[in-house]
Amino acid sequence: xxxxxxxxLVFSDYTLRTITLGTAILGAICGMLGSFAVLRKQxxxxxxxxxxxxxxxxLAFIITGTKDTNLLLIGALVSGLxxxxxxxxxxxxxxxxxxxxxxxxxxxxxxFGMLLLTYIQKQPNxxxxxxxxxxxxxxxxxIEKDVTLMAIVTGICLVVLLLFWKEFKILLFDADYTKTxxxxxxxxxxxxxxxxxxxxxxxxxxxxxxxxxxMLLAPAAAARQWTNKLSVMIVLAAIFGAFSGVFGTAxxxxxNNLSTGPVIVLxxxxxxxxxxIFSPGRGILFKQIRFWQNRRDLKLQKTLQFMFxxxxxxxxxxxxxxxxxxxxxxxxxxxxxxxxxxxxxVEVKGQKxxxxxxxxSAAKNLYTQE
Amino acid sequence: xxxxxxxxxxIAAIVAIACAIPGVFLVLRxxxxxxxxxxxxxxxxxxxxxxxxxxxxxxxxxxxxxxxGVITVVLVEAIQKTGLVKEDTAIGLVFPALxxxxxxxxxxxxxxxxxxxxxxxxxxxxxxxxxxxxLGDIDLGPKSLWVMGIIxxxxxxLLVSFFKELxxxxxxxxxxxxxxxxxxxxxxxxxxxxxxxxxxxxxxxxAVLVVALMIAPxxxxxxxxxxxxxxxxxxxxxxxxxxxxxxxMAHLLDASISGSMTTVLGVIFLMVYLFAxxxxxxxxxxxxxxxxxxxxxxxxxxHLNNHTEESERHINHLNEHINWQRVRSQTVLDLAQKNNMxxxxxxxxxxxxxxxxxxxxxxxxxxxxxxxxxxxxKDDFFLFRG
Numbered sequence: 196x197x198x199x200x201x202x203x204l205v206f207s208d209y210t211l212r213t214i215t216l217g218t219a220i221l222g223a224i225c226g227m228l229g230s231f232a233v234l235r236k237q238x239x240x241x242x243x244x245x246x247x248x249x250x251x252x253x254l255a256f257i258i259t260g261t262k263d264t265n266l267l268l269i270g271a272l273v274s275g276l277x278x279x280x281x282x283x284x285x286x287x288x289x290x291x292x293x294x295x296x297x298x299x300x301x302x303x304x305x306x307f308g309m310l311l312l313t314y315i316q317k318q319p320n321x322x323x324x325x326x327x328x329x330x331x332x333x334x335x336x337x338i339e340k341d342v343t344l345m346a347i348v349t350g351i352c353l354v355v356l357l358l359f360w361k362e363f364k365i366l367l368f369d370a371d372y373t374k375t376x377x378x379x380x381x382x383x384x385x386x387x388x389x390x391x392x393x394x395x396x397x398x399x400x401x402x403x404x405x406x407x408x409x410m411l412l413a414p415a416a417a418a419r420q421w422t423n424k425l426s427v428m429i430v431l432a433a434i435f436g437a438f439s440g441v442f443g444t445a446x447x448x449x450x451n452n453l454s455t456g457p458v459i460v461l462x463x464x465x466x467x468x469x470x471x472i473f474s475p476g477r478g479i480l481f482k483q484i485r486f487w488q489n490r491r492d493l494k495l496q497k498t499l500q501f502m503f504x505x506x507x508x509x510x511x512x513x514x515x516x517x518x519x520x521x522x523x524x525x526x527x528x529x530x531x532x533x534x535x536x537x538x539x540x541v542e543v544k545g546q547k548x549x550x551x552x553x554x555x556s557a558a559k560n561l562y563t564q565e
Numbered sequence: 566x567x568x569x570x571x572x573x574x575x576i577a578a579i580v581a582i583a584c585a586i587p588g589v590f591l592v593l594r595x596x597x598x599x600x601x602x603x604x605x606x607x608x609x610x611x612x613x614x615x616x617x618x619x620x621x622x623x624x625x626x627x628x629x630x631x632x633x634g635v636i637t638v639v640l641v642e643a644i645q646k647t648g649l650v651k652e653d654t655a656i657g658l659v660f661p662a663l664x665x666x667x668x669x670x671x672x673x674x675x676x677x678x679x680x681x682x683x684x685x686x687x688x689x690x691x692x693x694x695x696x697x698x699x700l701g702d703i704d705l706g707p708k709s710l711w712v713m714g715i716i717x718x719x720x721x722x723l724l725v726s727f728f729k730e731l732x733x734x735x736x737x738x739x740x741x742x743x744x745x746x747x748x749x750x751x752x753x754x755x756x757x758x759x760x761x762x763x764x765x766x767x768x769x770x771x772a773v774l775v776v777a778l779m780i781a782p783x784x785x786x787x788x789x790x791x792x793x794x795x796x797x798x799x800x801x802x803x804x805x806x807x808x809x810x811x812x813x814m815a816h817l818l819d820a821s822i823s824g825s826m827t828t829v830l831g832v833i834f835l836m837v838y839l840f841a842x843x844x845x846x847x848x849x850x851x852x853x854x855x856x857x858x859x860x861x862x863x864x865x866x867x868h869l870n871n872h873t874e875e876s877e878r879h880i881n882h883l884n885e886h887i888n889w890q891r892v893r894s895q896t897v898l899d900l901a902q903k904n905n906m907x908x909x910x911x912x913x914x915x916x917x918x919x920x921x922x923x924x925x926x927x928x929x930x931x932x933x934x935x936x937x938x939x940x941x942x943k944d945d946f947f948l949f950r951g
Binding site: 233236294454461 | 592595596597598600601644647649650651653657658661662664666668672773777779780781783784787788815818820821823824825826827828830831838845849850
């Protein structure tokens, strides 16, 4: 199937529509909440939580014996939350640092989950196959019910976000100040963490445990490059996330044997790469261009300063001098001379240059900025 | 116990030791998550290496994949250096992208070979002892035993020869560069060793569990000791015991060996986390409770010192004035009495001379706010440390 064909089918074909809608909504909610994770320097919390959710899924299956998505996701939510709070406990109560705590929870919970999964696989229970779709995700298994659930959660999340907007914002940028203002920082903190966990759990079915963290981070990291305003960043991240979801689904649907999760992650990575390079304010490209520009300006000013030093020893500042004497001076080029002429700082006649009145006063004000 | 079982346990133990040693330094250098990043992002390296060599245990594959690991580290540092995102975000962006490439490559090209996505996550020790090396007719043992053995000996060799450099650069990077050991060289050395170990262990325990084998023993040991040598020793001990207990638990449950090894590590960590003598959760909570009471005692004594009138020194007054609950007041009173700091006559509390001295010292501490004053006080007045 060609990509073009996909886009013509997406409105008529039930499965494609469901999956596309699902990944788009997922991308949007992840981008929204991921912005908070990135700004709170909790980027890798998402990775830890998504891995920590695995034993919850397995245990929920062992206890209930059903493969009902909602039940499994509740299990994932519970074990994800346990993981989160344990990480927090470790950081506050022991001298283990956050990286160790995250790595521990991530790997230990995941290992336990894998033990349970392999244990389930060996059980004589016909109902067990398919739990491993939570490892890498299988967008194809999304059904309308799942998408509805995602939409509802996204809606609730939006309402809460708007309701607690200023609390979230102030906690994000100045936690101590928030506390002194009398806000219950703990409650706000738990609320936002809860929603991050919720978003991760929702995404498990689609992109899987392993790649979920990228889903959370990448759109937010990309959006961060384009703005310094939280509201704009969140909207942008949601848009980037949704587009990664849609494009990822389109590309993976148009090729055989291409699982959706990794493709979505790669599309999101492309967004990040593009933003890193081309964002006008912070991007590498424009930063480099600005750097070159500044250097050229500096060289120009150095030359002007040098000319000024010569000119001020003469009664007539416009006394012509040979271009040759500039030659052993660093920063001088033919181009810079021409540019100075354009700016009306100097006049060039044959092999001689002379400073103009404009150039003289510009040089005089170079350091004093009068 | 059959020979195969013994061999599997041996491989598991060697993998655990080989992971524990670099793990200690990663944990101490606050780079634990780098191991997570490396273990994921070597996947494309392994896949490409596998296409070229068709052998998961080939040394070329290990080298190629290890290079991918080092590239990850370089990439993370490069992104971080641009200042566009923080370090953790940089890690979180790089490894899923590389891992995705690896997963897609596997799905596209290597669908019907031994390399599948489950093996990537989980590894498989069960079959490790079937792939053997033989010299002529002589059976030299399982291939992965050799691979991991060589990696382990290189690691130990490097550890022994650069122990003091590693120690200095881990705890004081500034001093280390002043002494002429380049922290950069040591950093990349450690990263290379970690990458090689991760790749070697990958086949046996998979991408995520290798992280557990690296971090968990080190973190557990870190809760028990502050001595680097002891920490390395303890992590090796934890790693090996997890390997052996884990093997038998997997045998019992008929489940994945690596998963069960990690679970054992998790249980060991949980136990130590809760019960470690000085740094465990219970010890910390207990200490914090004691400290709270000590501070309350100080407040109480200062209060007594400030007031001469009887109404302020009545026992029942405490509840109202300092806003303590009944139990709390009782604890503080008992403690003060036990230490002979106060006497109570007719429900009126009075400072003893010892209490007065203590209060004066405490005041001095509060005014000067110097730590040495309070350290001295802790020795002179034992409070809980009786």
